[in-house]
Amino acid sequence: MRPLAPLLLVSALMAGPVHAEQDLLLGADMNTPAMTQAEMSRADIEAMIARADGKPLDLSDKALSGLDLSGLNLRGVNLRTARLNKANLRGADLSEANLEQAWFIKADLSGVKLVGPKMFGITAREANLSGADLSRSMPIGDFKGANMSGATLVDLRGGADIKNQSMGLMRAVFVSVNLSGANLKGANLGRSRLEYANLTDADLTDAVLMGSDLSGANLTGATVAGADFRNVDVSGARLVALKGQDSAKDWAARINVDRAITRARN
Template sequence: MRRLAPMAISAAVLAVLAAGPAPAEQDMLLGADMASPAMTKAEMSRADVEALIARASGRPVDLSDRALSGLDLSGLDLRGANLRTARLNAADLRGTDLTGANLEQAWIIKADLTGAKLAGARMFGITARGANLTGADLSRAVPIGDFRGATMRGASLVGLRGGADLRNQSMGLMRAVFVSVNLAGANLTGADLGRARLDFANLTGADLTDVALTGADLSGADLTGATVAGADFRSADVGGAKLVDLKGQDRARDWAQRVNGDRAVVRRVE
């Protein structure tokens, strides 16, 4: 198996997740050569990965820093696998079991994770632009990374931890970036999305019961028909958001403390 040269991506990923209007946050791919073999090719075959799984005899496999882009890994058992800094761009991960996997600083741009199991997965610094996570299970996962334009339609994000940890911000405000993500019909019950970016996200029909949205950016988001009972809107920016036919709005927390409420579309559909 020919090992492709690793990229110096760790510092770049962490830098571009910094908060505020800095150019780095506007371009999460800053400093990465997306046309390089390390980002577009696979150094292993599916058979190679299956052999590693077999030799592991039930123990988590180590695929850290591997170039696996474009590879068919659908349906494999990768529970607890170490995929830290691995490149999985455009990989086929449909139905793959990644429960508890380490995907910190991994790249899964435009990868297909339809129906994948990612419960409890660690995704600090992940780059997942345009990834397809339709129907995936991300419950209790930690997706502190860039998911711009991804699809999570009907996914389970119960207890997901995507909020900023203000106790550890030496590198800036690290949080989930769900800009323009399709979360229609997703279950986010009890998720922490405090200070997360959800601007222009599609949250139609989503279950936001007891979700922490404190300080989150919901500007331009579509929450039509979403359930918001127990959700905390304190300091959440809803400018330009569609807050139409919300369910449980009377039980939402700190509803009066949302930001730019006068600029949101707020009405009930009869």
């Protein structure tokens, strides 16, 4: 049975009164073989790589959950709508890959190279992306509870594109994501959802946070020089020992400032 979520996922990523993380899995039966099993082996994929002679593989819509694909060169691979839940992709190269509407729930993507992939509609809840390189990626999808500690997200484009009428309400969902020590220099997270995210010691230099939700997030020790805080909801957020605060943009234009935590607890 095919999962039902791709079309529902698109609508769930729309900003609105209903929270995105409540709806991303709506209509998907996560216990079916399509979501929990693999229809091919690592050996099958290695054989495909050998035959492809350097050309990108087409693994779109494949059931690949639970597979050990660690260390493989999958640059440019087409994994659109594929299911890789709990798969081991540690250290693999997925740069320039098509990961649109793909499933990576609880997958191990630690140390993965994900430079410039297509990630619209991706579902990567509780995935391990620690130390991964997502530079220039566009992760408009659901990463709730994921581990992105120490990840490189330079020039990431996760913010809503308000100039595009059809895409203008789409956003990244980073609720309860561990971004401690992550490099987010120049990242666009405008209107993204970052509630309860762990951003301790993260580098947010020149990041666009305009209109994002940082309620309950922990920014202790984060670098915010040049970061845009216009209309950022900081209710319950820990804004302690910030670096570069004096040069942050529109610092006075934050929302719910009176509810933010600005002093370290004794």
